[in-house]
Amino acid sequence: MSTGTALTGTAPKLKTSAMIASFADPGQKTASAPFGHALVKAAQENDKIVGLTADLGKYTDMHIFAQAFPGRFFQMGMAEQLLFGAAAGLAETGLVPFASTYSVFAARRAYDFLCLDSAEPNLNVNIVGGLPGLTTGYGPSHQATEDMAIFRGMPNLTIVDPCDSVDIEQAVPQLAASDGPTYLRLLRGNVPTVLDEYGYTFELGKAKVLRGGNDVVFVSSGLMTMRALQAAKALAAHNVDVAVVHAPTIKPFDAETVLAELNTDRLAVTLENHSVVGGLFETVASAVVTAGLGKRVVPVALPDAFLDAGALPTLHERYGLSVQRIVAKVLAELG
Amino acid sequence: MTATQETQTVRTEETAADRLDRISAAAYRIRHHALTMGEVQGQGYVGQALGAADMLAAVYADQLRFQADNPDWEGRDRFLLSTGHYAIGHYAALAEAGIIPVEELETYGSDDSRLPMSGMSTYTPGMEISGGSLGHGLTIAVGMALGLRHQGSAARVYNFLSDGELDEGSTWEAAMGAHHHQLGNLTAMVDINALQADGKTDTVLRTEPVTEKWEAFGWYTQRVDGNDAGALLAAFDNAAAQAAAVGRPSVILCDTKVGRGVPLLEHREKAHFMRIEEHEWQICREQLTAGYEGKASR
Numbered sequence: 001m002s003t004g005t006a007l008t009g010t011a012p013k014l015k016t017s018a019m020i021a022s023f024a025d026p027g028q029k030t031a032s033a034p035f036g037h038a039l040v041k042a043a044q045e046n047d048k049i050v051g052l053t054a055d056l057g058k059y060t061d062m063h064i065f066a067q068a069f070p071g072r073f074f075q076m077g078m079a080e081q082l083l084f085g086a087a088a089g090l091a092e093t094g095l096v097p098f099a100s101t102y103s104v105f106a107a108r109r110a111y112d113f114l115c116l117d118s119a120e121p122n123l124n125v126n127i128v129g130g131l132p133g134l135t136t137g138y139g140p141s142h143q144a145t146e147d148m149a150i151f152r153g154m155p156n157l158t159i160v161d162p163c164d165s166v167d168i169e170q171a172v173p174q175l176a177a178s179d180g181p182t183y184l185r186l187l188r189g190n191v192p193t194v195l196d197e198y199g200y201t202f203e204l205g206k207a208k209v210l211r212g213g214n215d216v217v218f219v220s221s222g223l224m225t226m227r228a229l230q231a232a233k234a235l236a237a238h239n240v241d242v243a244v245v246h247a248p249t250i251k252p253f254d255a256e257t258v259l260a261e262l263n264t265d266r267l268a269v270t271l272e273n274h275s276v277v278g279g280l281f282e283t284v285a286s287a288v289v290t291a292g293l294g295k296r297v298v299p300v301a302l303p304d305a306f307l308d309a310g311a312l313p314t315l316h317e318r319y320g321l322s323v324q325r326i327v328a329k330v331l332a333e334l335g
Numbered sequence: 336m337t338a339t340q341e342t343q344t345v346r347t348e349e350t351a352a353d354r355l356d357r358i359s360a361a362a363y364r365i366r367h368h369a370l371t372m373g374e375v376q377g378q379g380y381v382g383q384a385l386g387a388a389d390m391l392a393a394v395y396a397d398q399l400r401f402q403a404d405n406p407d408w409e410g411r412d413r414f415l416l417s418t419g420h421y422a423i424g425h426y427a428a429l430a431e432a433g434i435i436p437v438e439e440l441e442t443y444g445s446d447d448s449r450l451p452m453s454g455m456s457t458y459t460p461g462m463e464i465s466g467g468s469l470g471h472g473l474t475i476a477v478g479m480a481l482g483l484r485h486q487g488s489a490a491r492v493y494n495f496l497s498d499g500e501l502d503e504g505s506t507w508e509a510a511m512g513a514h515h516h517q518l519g520n521l522t523a524m525v526d527i528n529a530l531q532a533d534g535k536t537d538t539v540l541r542t543e544p545v546t547e548k549w550e551a552f553g554w555y556t557q558r559v560d561g562n563d564a565g566a567l568l569a570a571f572d573n574a575a576a577q578a579a580a581v582g583r584p585s586v587i588l589c590d591t592k593v594g595r596g597v598p599l600l601e602h603r604e605k606a607h608f609m610r611i612e613e614h615e616w617q618i619c620r621e622q623l624t625a626g627y628e629g630k631a632s633r
Binding site: 117 | 413455457463464467471474475476477479480481482485505508509511515516
């Protein structure tokens with residue numbers, strides 16, 4: 001876990017690690033390349049599944065699929081418009097493509113191709129986006145801090161922000177089985193395994209209450225659910241009882257489950273690995289307003305800004321995604 | 336046996352002259368349909384439709400395998416209209432092919448019509464993709480060609496694009512991808528009318544030398560008079576013999592004339608969106624018919 005030492009100036013500065021830094025804590029249980037293995041498993045049962053990438057197979061765990069099914073893998077080169085246009089074409093012939101690249105390139109560069117070629121005809125094209133939110137220290141060129149904001153406006157598109165290897169393993173076959181286009185915020189490499197301890201199963205379109213609590217309710221998605229659970233444990237030491245609701249499907253959003261939890265006197269906090277603009281917070285806020293709840297909601301999210309380059313623990317601390325920053329924020333809110 | 340197979344059986348006994356007459360007659364009817372649709376709207380992309388009519392006729396009356404009463408037939412060849420605004424010409428070709436009724440053409444561009452101004456797959460039988468955002472068609476065509484080949488289908492993919500779409504980088508991404516993946520089942524047809532929304536192509540963004548570009552991208556490249564049905568048929572035959580068998584994608588670059596077949600429009604100042612006065616539609620049809628009958632009687 002980040003200790004925030006880089007901010008103090010007294011400890012050696014952390015270095016920006018590889019492009020894709022692991023956000024697993026030291027000693028944490030992880031699974032290797034859960035997406036790649038889940039896609040192989042799904043493909044063994046569904047011969048319509050094919051894989052594509054835009055020169056990022058190794059960096060999106062698509063290489064696992066390519067090795068298992070070389071005849072069902074198509075390398076499209078560093079050409080994201082072609083990647084997603086071709087994915088639509090493959091789907092038009094009845095296949096079920098999973099097409100991977102980094103989230104920045106899918107959301108920013110290829111939007112028009114996803115929107116008109118897959119979403120408008122409602123094709124079963126599955127977008128797999130690496131480096132969602134703040135999961136690399138390489139700066140704004142690679143940090144997809146606004147990918148959900150961009151994609152939420154696209155009709156027909158299902159958006160999934162998984163927490164861990166359990167979510168990913170269970171989501172992949174459901175994404176393949178759902179009719180329209182989907183966007184998966186990929187966690188790759190050694191991905192933490194967290195939700196197995198909560199009797200949890202991923203259901204597309206559903207939010208799940210992972211733990212109850214009397215004082216505070218967290219609504220979280222993506223890797224921030226892991227942080228939410230860790231923060232809930234840390235807050236227990238302060239005699240603060242925290243409930244955690246995991247909402248991995250951002251669109252369509254399970255407002256019913258989330259609003260049932262928010263319609264209490266507890267402090268409500270959303271936690272997301274995404275800009276405060278257009279992601280989970282605004283999804284929850286619009287559900288709250290639409291239902292007329294008049295409930296205050298506190299966001300833990302990335303700022304509406306281009307973020308710094310640097311080491312991931314440093315940046316998570318700086319922008320408020322670390323457990324200690326979450327704990328401090330909650331305690332301040334509770335006064 | 337399907338209707339399509341029966342048609343092809345008959346065609347094997349057809350002379351070259353008969354084949355050419357068949358395409359010319361189809362092109363005439365496509366042009367006539369386009370004028371009818373244009374008159375309903377009072378304006379529209381009639382100039383482009385007239386220019387592309389011979390290309391559309393060669394495709395629908397000679398190349399494509401399809402079942403008119405079952406436009407979603409799995410074994411069909413796919414024709415992808417990348418230039419959505421050419422839908423007026425495509426609807427005319429779909430009517431000529433029997434996929435949509437001729438009477439329906441009068442609904443073109445009207446509220447609740449299956450024939451919107453810009454072609455969309457969700458509206459119209461036989462329309463494979465939603466074009467209009469230019470530079471998409473060839474990328475989708477690459478995926479379709481890959482997918483059909485992967486599933487052992489003998490179906491071919493034809494992508495109709497305009498020379499304006501050569502401005503789009505995605506077209507060239509797709510051109511590279513098609514060559515890399517050796518898509519011998521893919522044919523691109525580029526309508527080079529040398530006209531874009533803001534003016535002549537060479538003043539908007541110079542795309543020439545077009546032939547050399549496609550050759551450099553590895554495609555079997557032919558450049559023909561796109562208003563010469565005989566040249567178009569020969570190009571398709573060459574492509575089938577030279578490229579398809581060796582897994583090479585094929586492009587037919589078609590130089591066409593906006594307004595072709597109607598002298599009144601051929602000589603009018605060229606515009607992306609051509610204005611035609613109410614009293615001129617009948618003149619256009621008469622000129623079209625006179626030209627076709629004159630040629631046919633020669």
